[in-house]
Amino acid sequence: MTIALDAMGGDKAPDAVVAGANIARKRHPEVRFVFFGDAKLIEPRLRRFKSLAKVARVVNAPEVVAADARPSQVVRTGRDTSMWKAVEAVRDGAADGVVSAGNTGALMAAAMFTLRTLPDIDRPAIAGFMPSLRGETVLLDLGANVKCDARNLVQFAVMGEVYCRTLLGAQEPKVALLNVGTEETKGNEILKEAAEILAAADLPVTFCGFVEGDDITAGTVDVIVTDGFTGNVALKTVEGAAKLIGQYIRQSFRSSLMAGIGYLFARRAFAKMRRRTDPRRYNGAMLLGLNGICVKSHGGTDALGFATAIGVAVDMVRNDANELIAEHLGKVDLGPTRGSEPAIKVASS
Amino acid sequence: MTIALDAMGGDKAPDAVVAGANIARKRHPEVRFVFFGDAKLIEPRLRRFKSLAKVARVVNAPEVVAADARPSQVVRTGRDTSMWKAVEAVRDGAADGVVSAGNTGALMAAAMFTLRTLPDIDRPAIAGFMPSLRGETVLLDLGANVKCDARNLVQFAVMGEVYCRTLLGAQEPKVALLNVGTEETKGNEILKEAAEILAAADLPVTFCGFVEGDDITAGTVDVIVTDGFTGNVALKTVEGAAKLIGQYIRQSFRSSLMAGIGYLFARRAFAKMRRRTDPRRYNGAMLLGLNGICVKSHGGTDALGFATAIGVAVDMVRNDANELIAEHLGKVDLGPTRGSEPAIKVASS
Numbered sequence: 001m002t003i004a005l006d007a008m009g010g011d012k013a014p015d016a017v018v019a020g021a022n023i024a025r026k027r028h029p030e031v032r033f034v035f036f037g038d039a040k041l042i043e044p045r046l047r048r049f050k051s052l053a054k055v056a057r058v059v060n061a062p063e064v065v066a067a068d069a070r071p072s073q074v075v076r077t078g079r080d081t082s083m084w085k086a087v088e089a090v091r092d093g094a095a096d097g098v099v100s101a102g103n104t105g106a107l108m109a110a111a112m113f114t115l116r117t118l119p120d121i122d123r124p125a126i127a128g129f130m131p132s133l134r135g136e137t138v139l140l141d142l143g144a145n146v147k148c149d150a151r152n153l154v155q156f157a158v159m160g161e162v163y164c165r166t167l168l169g170a171q172e173p174k175v176a177l178l179n180v181g182t183e184e185t186k187g188n189e190i191l192k193e194a195a196e197i198l199a200a201a202d203l204p205v206t207f208c209g210f211v212e213g214d215d216i217t218a219g220t221v222d223v224i225v226t227d228g229f230t231g232n233v234a235l236k237t238v239e240g241a242a243k244l245i246g247q248y249i250r251q252s253f254r255s256s257l258m259a260g261i262g263y264l265f266a267r268r269a270f271a272k273m274r275r276r277t278d279p280r281r282y283n284g285a286m287l288l289g290l291n292g293i294c295v296k297s298h299g300g301t302d303a304l305g306f307a308t309a310i311g312v313a314v315d316m317v318r319n320d321a322n323e324l325i326a327e328h329l330g331k332v333d334l335g336p337t338r339g340s341e342p343a344i345k346v347a348s349s
Numbered sequence: 350m351t352i353a354l355d356a357m358g359g360d361k362a363p364d365a366v367v368a369g370a371n372i373a374r375k376r377h378p379e380v381r382f383v384f385f386g387d388a389k390l391i392e393p394r395l396r397r398f399k400s401l402a403k404v405a406r407v408v409n410a411p412e413v414v415a416a417d418a419r420p421s422q423v424v425r426t427g428r429d430t431s432m433w434k435a436v437e438a439v440r441d442g443a444a445d446g447v448v449s450a451g452n453t454g455a456l457m458a459a460a461m462f463t464l465r466t467l468p469d470i471d472r473p474a475i476a477g478f479m480p481s482l483r484g485e486t487v488l489l490d491l492g493a494n495v496k497c498d499a500r501n502l503v504q505f506a507v508m509g510e511v512y513c514r515t516l517l518g519a520q521e522p523k524v525a526l527l528n529v530g531t532e533e534t535k536g537n538e539i540l541k542e543a544a545e546i547l548a549a550a551d552l553p554v555t556f557c558g559f560v561e562g563d564d565i566t567a568g569t570v571d572v573i574v575t576d577g578f579t580g581n582v583a584l585k586t587v588e589g590a591a592k593l594i595g596q597y598i599r600q601s602f603r604s605s606l607m608a609g610i611g612y613l614f615a616r617r618a619f620a621k622m623r624r625r626t627d628p629r630r631y632n633g634a635m636l637l638g639l640n641g642i643c644v645k646s647h648g649g650t651d652a653l654g655f656a657t658a659i660g661v662a663v664d665m666v667r668n669d670a671n672e673l674i675a676e677h678l679g680k681v682d683l684g685p686t687r688g689s690e691p692a693i694k695v696a697s698s
Binding site: 068070131132133143146147178180183185187188212213214215216217218226228229230232233234235236237238239240241242243244245246247248249251252253255256258259261262263264265266267268269270272273276277 | 417419480481482492495496527529532534536537561562563564565566567575577578579581582583584585586587588589590591592593594595596597598600601602604605607608610611612613614615616617618619621622625626
C-alpha cells in the first residue's frame, strides 16, 4: 500500500508531515510513502529517519496552496501545487490514498476535480469522529456542503455508516439525523424527507430517527448526520467547550495551595484523561464520496496528529471502504445523480 | 413590580416554583408574586414560607400544559391552563413579567397569541447566556424559529444586544453572526444579506461580522446571533460536551488511590468551579420580541435555578428592556413587518 502525502500542507509542514510519516511507518510497516513538496526541504528531513527513507520517495512539487486560497482559484491555477500533485497520484494509481493538512476547501476542490465523485453520489461530505460517553461518535458533514437536501443527507448516512464500520469497527452502527428535538414533527422539511427515506426497511443503514446536540457527546448513536453548516458549528462548539472547561480545570488546580497539592497527587490521572481526549487522537477527517481515499488532517496538528490522519487513510484503503460505500449506495434508489460540480464553498477547519 | 409564575410548569413543579420564588424574594424584596396553578397544591407549600406568603397571591388554575403538548393544541384548548393564565396576567397589566418552566413551544405560542409581537418584529426569538473564557456570551435564537431569513437575524441582533446590555450590564456589546468561517465569503446568502444590513453604519449595534462555533465559549463577542436550528444544536452541544468532560473529571479522580487523595485536597477548588459552571446560574431564557416580559426556565431545574429565571424577568422589567428594544428597532428600517402568526415549531429544551 502506498500513501501520498502533501508535505507542504499545514502550519507545521514539512516537519510534522515527515515526522508523522515516521510514526505511521512504525504502526503500519506495510505502507510506502510518496512525499509531494519541495524536495530541498523534504530530503534533509527524511535523512533523519533512515527506516522511513527506505520506504519513501519524494516528488518535487515546491508550489504551495495558500491557507487562504479560494477553492476556485486552486482549480484554476493550483495544478502544480504539492496538494494537487498528491491527489493526482491517487487518480493515476501511483498511490492508494492521500493525506493533506492543507486548506480544506482547496483539498475538496482538488479531490472532486481529480478523483471525481463515486457513482450515485451528488456531493461528497467530510466526516470526523469525536469522543463520547460510550466511545466515539462519527459526525458528518463537517463543512463541505453549507446547504444540503434530503438526498444529500441520505447519501451521507450511507457513507457515514461505512466510515464508522471501517474506522471504529462498529458492527451495526446506529445512524441518526441531527435535529432540534427527537419527535417526528421536529425540524424542517428536508430533515423530515430524509428521515422518511432512511426509515424505509431495505436500506443498508440502522436508522434511529432524530437526535439532538447533546447526543453527539452522549454517544446515543454511532453516526450523526447533518448538513455542513450545522456539523461545522457543532464540531467547533465541542472544541470550544472543551477548551473552556480545560481552562477551568487548570484554574481550579492553581486556585489555592491545597488544590495545588491535590494536583500533585492527581496529575497522573489527569494526564491520562488529557491523552484520552487529545485532539490528535481524533485527527483525520475523511472526504467521503470520492473515487479515491482522501484524508484531511487538521492544519495545526503535529507529527503525532498527522500520523493518526495517515492511519485513517490506511484503514480506509485496507478495508476497501469505497467499494463498500459504492455497494451500499447501489441499494439506495434516489433516482439519477445531480452532477458533481466542485464544492466551492467549504467551511474552514 | 409583580411577577406572574406558572406554578405547574416544569418537572419539579410546584415545589421548585414556590421555593424558587422564596429565594428570589430575598434577592428582590420589591417584587410581588402571583402564582397560577392548583391552589390546593400551592397554598400548603406557600405556608412554609411566611415572608413569601405576605408578598404573594394565588390564582386557582389547576389545568396543566402537558410536557409533550403541541403548541397548536395549547392555542386551541389550553386557555384555562396555569401557563396561559400567567401569560394573560402580563397582557392584562396584573403582572409586569411572567416566568414558566413549562413546555417551550406552548409558552411561545401562548405568549405570541396573548402578548403579540412588538412593532417592527417579524418573529420573536429565545435568548440565553452561557459562560465563556471572558465572562458570558448571549446566544439567540435557541429554538423558536427553525428557519430564519436575513430580516429575522437582524432583528435578533438588535434584541440580543439590548438583552445583553440589560442582563449582563455590557456597555457596548459586540454582536456577531454565527457562521462556518470568519471570511465574508463564508456561509449562505441569508447570512451574507444579514451581515450587509448589520454592517450599515447607522444601526444601534456594534457588529463584528462572522464568528465560528468555538467563539461561543471563547467569548470573542458578547452576542452571537443564529437561526433557531443552529442555536438549539449549539446550546445542547455545549451542554453535552460539559457533561462528557464532567464525567472524565470524576473518572480521573476515581481512577487511582493517588488521584483520590488528590481529590481530597482539590475538592474545594473543584466545588467552586462546579458552582461557577452550574447550569442553574445560567437559567432563564428570554422570549424576546413580545409585548411583555416572558422568561422560560429550564424544565428540569430546581428552586435555585427557578430563582435565577425570576431574576432575569426582574432585570428585564426593571430596565425597561422592551422599551429599549422597540426604540432600537425603530432605527432599523427593514420595511413592513411580515405578520406574526404563532410559532408552531419550537425546539424542545
